[in-house]
Amino acid sequence: MSRQLISSGSPFEAQVGYSRALVQGDWCFVAGTTGSDPDTKAMPEGFVDQAANALKTIGRALEQAGFSFADVVRVTYYITDPAYWDDLGQATAPIFGDIRPAATCVVAGLIKPEMKVEIEVTAFKG
DSSP states (O other), X not given: OOEEEEOOOXXXXXXXXXXXXXXXXXXXXXXXXXXXXXXXXXXXXXXXXHHHHHHHHHHHHHHHTTOOGGGEEEEEEEXXXXXXXXXXXXXXXXXXXXXXXXXXXXXXXXSSTTOOEEEXXXXXXX
């Protein structure tokens, strides 16, 4: 079974030694993705904008891997403040509202103080 590595060009990939996504057989594992703009790499201040950017980066990685959001079976949200829970759906419901993958939300600190959300997904095509 071949293993395909997907990169988004994040400097953290080389620094820490990981891939944005990894495809193994019918599975695609997308690493935790924060909210910097995938084109400019700028980090917006707002939570919803950060969540939308993370999903944009994840969508690109899934597409590169031959998957789509429709293939997502598991999503984990890491938010830095429980108050953000009420805003999370503004970014996620348009994408996952009909797909409804299994999901977990964890309140945690992230590696940079400006980061408010990190999202990781697992997709399956079987």
